[in-house]
Amino acid sequence: MPAKATRAAFGEALLELGARDDRIVSVDADLSKSTMTVSFAKKYPERAFNVGIAEQNAIGIAAGLALAGKVPFVCSFACFLAGRFETIRISVAYTNANVKLVGTHAGIAIGEDGYSQMGLEDIACLRALPNIPIVQPADEHETKQAVAYAIEHDGPLYLRLTRQNMEPVCPPDSRFRLGRWLTLNAGVDVTLVGSGGPIANCVAAAKMLAADGISAEVVNASSIKPLDEETLVASAGRTGHIVTVEDHSIAGGLGGAVAELLSEVLPTPHKRLGVQGFGESGDPKSLYAKHGLDPAGIASSVRKFLNR
Amino acid sequence: MPDARLSSIARECRVQIIRMLTHAGSGHPGGSLSVIDLVVSIMFGRIRHDPARPNWPERDRLILSKGHAVPAMYAAMARAGYFPDERLLTLRKLGSSLQGHPDRTALPGIEAATGSLGQGLSISLGLALGFRLGDKPNRVYCILGDGEIQEGQVWEAAMAGPKLGQPAHGVGNLTVILDKNRVQLDDFVTKILDLEPVVQKWQAFGWPVIEIDGHDFDQIGKALDQAQAHTGGPTFIVAHTVKGKGVSFMENNPEWHGKAPKPAEAITAIRELLGVSTPAWDDYLAKDRATAAIVAELSALDKK
Ligand SMILES: Cc1ncc(C[n+]2csc(CCOP(=O)(O)OP(=O)(O)O)c2C)c(N)n1
Ligand SMILES: [Mg+2]
Numbered sequence: 001m002p003a004k005a006t007r008a009a010f011g012e013a014l015l016e017l018g019a020r021d022d023r024i025v026s027v028d029a030d031l032s033k034s035t036m037t038v039s040f041a042k043k044y045p046e047r048a049f050n051v052g053i054a055e056q057n058a059i060g061i062a063a064g065l066a067l068a069g070k071v072p073f074v075c076s077f078a079c080f081l082a083g084r085f086e087t088i089r090i091s092v093a094y095t096n097a098n099v100k101l102v103g104t105h106a107g108i109a110i111g112e113d114g115y116s117q118m119g120l121e122d123i124a125c126l127r128a129l130p131n132i133p134i135v136q137p138a139d140e141h142e143t144k145q146a147v148a149y150a151i152e153h154d155g156p157l158y159l160r161l162t163r164q165n166m167e168p169v170c171p172p173d174s175r176f177r178l179g180r181w182l183t184l185n186a187g188v189d190v191t192l193v194g195s196g197g198p199i200a201n202c203v204a205a206a207k208m209l210a211a212d213g214i215s216a217e218v219v220n221a222s223s224i225k226p227l228d229e230e231t232l233v234a235s236a237g238r239t240g241h242i243v244t245v246e247d248h249s250i251a252g253g254l255g256g257a258v259a260e261l262l263s264e265v266l267p268t269p270h271k272r273l274g275v276q277g278f279g280e281s282g283d284p285k286s287l288y289a290k291h292g293l294d295p296a297g298i299a300s301s302v303r304k305f306l307n308r
Numbered sequence: 309m310p311d312a313r314l315s316s317i318a319r320e321c322r323v324q325i326i327r328m329l330t331h332a333g334s335g336h337p338g339g340s341l342s343v344i345d346l347v348v349s350i351m352f353g354r355i356r357h358d359p360a361r362p363n364w365p366e367r368d369r370l371i372l373s374k375g376h377a378v379p380a381m382y383a384a385m386a387r388a389g390y391f392p393d394e395r396l397l398t399l400r401k402l403g404s405s406l407q408g409h410p411d412r413t414a415l416p417g418i419e420a421a422t423g424s425l426g427q428g429l430s431i432s433l434g435l436a437l438g439f440r441l442g443d444k445p446n447r448v449y450c451i452l453g454d455g456e457i458q459e460g461q462v463w464e465a466a467m468a469g470p471k472l473g474q475p476a477h478g479v480g481n482l483t484v485i486l487d488k489n490r491v492q493l494d495d496f497v498t499k500i501l502d503l504e505p506v507v508q509k510w511q512a513f514g515w516p517v518i519e520i521d522g523h524d525f526d527q528i529g530k531a532l533d534q535a536q537a538h539t540g541g542p543t544f545i546v547a548h549t550v551k552g553k554g555v556s557f558m559e560n561n562p563e564w565h566g567k568a569p570k571p572a573e574a575i576t577a578i579r580e581l582l583g584v585s586t587p588a589w590d591d592y593l594a595k596d597r598a599t600a601a602i603v604a605e606l607s608a609l610d611k612k
Contacts, residue, residue, distance in 0.1 A: 030455060030493045030500055038494075050494060052458035052501030053425050083424065112334045112400040114408035116375065116423030280411075282402030290402070 001140055001172075003165035007104040009143035010161055011036025014073060017151060018044055024151065025065055027051060027074040029058045034163075035075035035104045056084040059091060059099070066097040071151055078103025078119025078160055085125050092156050093129040100150045101126075104161045106136070107247030107275070108291065109197045114281035119160070124252025126158050127225055133178055134225040136160040136196040139168045142222055145176035153178070160196060160224075164284060167200040169220060181228040183235075187217035190241040190302055193232065195221040195254050197247035198273075198293040205298035212299075214308060224254050227261055236268040243271045243302055247293060250274035271305040273298060311525040318348040318525075321383035322554050322581045324396055327602050328379055330574040330609065332400040335408065338564045339377040342489040342522070342549040343451060344384070347372070349528040350449050351384045359389040362416035368446055369419045369435055373428020374453035374487065375409040376566070381418070382406050390417045426459025428452065429484060433465055436482035436542070437473050447536070450484045455492025458501055463513075470514035470541045480539035483532065484515075487522065489551035491562050507546055515544040522547025554581045571610040575603055 018024045018040050025047045026037040032050055041048030051058050055076050062074035074081070081088070081103045092099045106119040126132050135150070135157065137143040143161070150157050174182055184199075185206045194202035199220055206216040217235055221227070221244075236242050242262065244255035255272030262268045275291050288294045292301055321344050329335040347370070351357075355368035372381055379399065386393050391405075398404035405415040409423025420431045432450035439446040456462065472479050488506070490497055497503060507517050516538055520527040528547070535543035551565070552558025555577040569577055582599065584592045593600040 028494075030458070032494050034493075050500050053455050053492065054458045054460060054501075056460060080424065112332060112408050114400070114411070114423070116409040116421065280402070281400045281404065281406075281408040286402045 001168045003167045004140040005163060005165050006137055006139070006143040006161040007034070007036045007163060009140040010102065010147055010159070011039055013144040013147035014040045015043060017148060018047070021071070021151060022047070023069065023071040025049065025070045025072050027058045027062045027065070027072050029053055029055045029076045029080070031076050034077070035102060037073070037075050055080045056087040059084055059087045062099045063091040063095055063097040066099045067095070071098060071100065073100045073102050075102040075104065077105040077117055078122040079105070079117060082119065082122035082125045088126070089129060093131055096131060096155060098154060099156050101132070101156065101158045102161065103158065105163045106160050107162070107197045108279040108287045109162060109164045109247055109284045111284040111287060112281050115279040118279040120249045120275055120279055121252065122160065123224060123248050123254065124256065127252065127257060132156045132158050132225070133223070134158045134160065135178070135222060136224055137176065137222050138196070138199045138220050139166045139170055141168060141172060141174070142170045142176050146222065149176055149178060162197055164197065169200055169203055176222065179223050179226040179228055181219045181221050181223065181231045183217065183219050183231070185216065185218040187215040187239065189215045189239055190243060190306060191217045191219065191235040191239045192243050192245055192298070192302070193219050193221050193254065193258055194245040195224060198245050198288065198298070201288070201293060201295045201298055202245050204295035205302065208295055208299040209302055212303070212308070214302065214306065216302065221254055224257060227257055229261060229265070232258065232261065233266050236262060236266055240268060241306060242268050243273060243305060245273045245293065245298055248274055250276055271301060273301055314348055314353060314525045317352055317387060318345050319581060321348060321380065321387060323578050323599070323602065324383040324386065324393070325379045326555070326569060326574050326577045326581070327606065328382065328396040328399045329568040330571055330606055331397045332568060334400060334568050335379060336376040336566050337558055337569065338491065338551040338561070339374060339453060339487070339489065340380040341553045341555065341558065342551045343374070343377045343487045344380045345523050345525065346451060346485055346487060346528060346547055347380045347384050349525060349532065351388055353529060354532055355447070355449065359385070359417070362390060366446065369448045371420050371422065371428045371432045371435070371448065371450045372410060373422050373450055374425065374456050375422030378410045381410070385417050425453065425456040426461040429462055429465040432482060432484070433469055433472055433479060436479035437477065439481055440473055440477040440479060447481045447483070450482065452484065452486050453492070454486060454488045454490065454497050454503065455500070457486065457503065466510065466513045466515070474541070478541045480541055482542035483535040483545065484542060485545045485547055487549050488546055489549045491551040491560065491565065493565050495562050510544045515542065517544045517546060519546045520548070522549035523553060556580055571606045574606050578603065
C-alpha cells in the first residue's frame with residue numbers, strides 16, 4: 001500500500017460503509033474538501049449536510065441527528081472541533097449522543113498554515129470527558145478499520161486524523177480493537193509508545209537505535225482512550241523505560257495519559273516527546289525536526305534518556 | 309483623496325501577494341486579492357499609525373478577522389515600511405515573523421491572532437470599548453469574510469455592537485467591513501449556506517449599513533468618512549468584491565480559495581495585474597526592471 005493521509009482513508013471508508021448503512025450521515029462546516037467527506041457528499045447528497053462555517057451548530061445538529069437514530073460523522077479540523085469543547089461536553093458527551101467526531105489536520109505536521117489551524121490540544125480537551133473514546137489510527141489500513149469500528153460503537157467517539165500521508169505500518173491482517181495496541185517492533189531496552197503522525201518515525205528510530213545496540217520496542221497506540229493497560233504495563237515491566245511520541249501538545253495528550261496510568265500502576269521512568277509551546281508555520285519536515293519528532297530526534301532523545 | 313495613488317499602491321500589493329504566495333507554495337490568494345483594496349484604503353488613506361513605532365499607543369487598529377488573507381496585510385505593511393520587502397519571501401517559512409495566519413506576538417503591527425474565523429469582531433468591540441472608556445482617540449477597523457459571518461460568535465457580537473457601552477461610551481470609533489466576495493472555502497456562499505438578506509440582518513441588529521463596490525476607492529473612502537461621522541455607535545460597510553480580483557483565472561473561482569499559484573501561473577497573474585498583453589510583455593519587462601526581477605525570481609523557482 002502506498003502512503004496515504006488518514007483523512008483520505010476516512011473519506012474512502014465513509015463512502016464505502018455509507019453504501020451499506022443508511023444511518024450514516026455527514027455534517028461539515030465548510031471544510032468538506034479538507035476532511036474528505038466530499039465524495040460521500042457527492043454520492044449521497046441527501047445525507048450530507050454542510051452547515052457553513054459554524055462548528056458548534058454542526059456539532060449540535062449531529063447530536064440531534066444521533067438522537068433521531070442516525071450515525072452522524074461531524075467533521076472539521078481537530079482544533080475547530082475541540083475549540084467548541086463546551087458544546088461537545090454537553091450536547092454530545094453528557095447527552096451521550098451517538099456522534100462520531102472527526103478531527104483532521106492533527107498536529108504541527110500540517111506545516112505552513114501555522115498554529116491557528118493545528119490540532120494540538122484536542123486530545124487533552126476531549127480526554128477529560130468521561131465517555132468519549134479517542135482513536136488515532138496509524139495508516140490507511142487501520143483507519144478504515146477504525147471507521148468501521150466507530151459505526152459499530154454505540155456512543156460518542158473521537159477520530160483524530162492527519163492531513164499528511166502516512167506510511168503503512170500495520171500488517172494487512174491486523175485488526176483494530178479499541179483499547180488494544182499493536183506491537184510493531186519487539187525490544188527489551190526501551191518502549192516507544194507512538195501514535196499518529198510520528199508513528200513511522202518511531203519505527204525508523206528503532207532501526208537507528210538497533211544499529212547502536214539499543215533494542216527498542218515500538219507500540220502503536222492508536223487507542224488513546226482507553227489505553228491498552230495490559231500491553232503498556234507488560235512492556236514497561238520488561239524494558240523499564242517509556243518514551244511517548246506524539247504530534248500533540250506535550251501537556252495532556254498520550255504522554256499525559258500514559259504517565260497518569262503508570263504512575264499509579266507501575267511507576268516507570270518516562271520521557272514525553274511532543275510539541276512544546278505553540279506551533280508555527282514551516283515545512284512539516286523541519287517542524288518535526290525542531291520538536292524532535294523525526295527519526296533522528298526520537299533516537300537521540302532515547303539515547304539521552306537511557307544515558308547511552 | 310488621490311485615488312490614483314491608492315490604486316497604484318494596491319496594484320503593487322497585488323503583485324506582492326502573488327509573489328509571496330508562490331514563493332511560500334501555499335496560502336490563500338482569492339480572499340487576499342478581494343480584500344486588498346479595502347486594506348490599502350484603510351492603511352494608506354485612513355488610519356493614524358507609524359510603521360517606525362508600531363506600538364505607538366495612539367495608533368488606530370486594523371483587525372483582519374478573516375486571518376487567512378493576511379498576505380494582503382503583509383503586502384501593505386511592507387509597502388508602508390513596517391519591514392523590508394525581502395521579508396515577504398519568508399512567508400510561511402520556519403522562523404519567519406510572517407506566519408501563515410496573523411500572529412500578534414510575531415509581528416508588530418498585527419493587532420490580534422486571527423485565523424480561527426469568527427473571533428475578530430468581538431476583539432474589535434472590546435478594543436473600541438476600551439478606547440472609549442479611556443476617552444482615547446483611537447479608531448478600530450475590522451474586516452470580516454462573508455463565509456466567516458456564518459460563525460455564531462459574529463452574531464453575538466452583532467447583537468452587542470450597537471448596544472455596547474451606551475449611553476456614554478458607545479463604540480462610534482468602530483468601523484466594520486464585510487468583504488462580500490460571494491465565495492467561501494468549499495463553494496459559493498449561496499451553495500453552502502445562503503446569508504441573504506445580509507444588509508437587512510445587520511440593520512435588524514441595529515447597525516447602520518452602507519453598501520459599496522469594494523474595489524472603487526472613491527466609494528470606499530466616502531463610506532469610511534460616513535462611518536467616522538456616525539459617532540453614536542459602530543457602522544457596518546458591506547463591500548461587494550470579487551474573489552481573486554485582478555487575475556482572470558482566479559476571479560470568482562472557489563478553486564483559488566486556498567492554493568498558491570505555480571510560478572508560470574504567477575507570472576501570468578502578474579502580467580494581468582499590470583494590464584500588459586502577452587505580445588507586449590517582453591518589451592514591458594525590459595523597461596520595468598523591478599517587475600523583471602520578480603519574474604526572474606519566480607522563473608528560477610520553477611527550475612528548483
Ligand atoms: C473556525 C474556522 N473554521 C474553519 C476554518 C477554515 N477556513 C479557512 S478560510 C475558510 C473560508 C472563509 O470564507 P470567507 O470568510 O468568505 O473568506 P474569503 O472568501 O474572503 O477568503 C474556512 C472555512 C477556519 N479558518 N476557522
Ligand atoms: Mg468569501
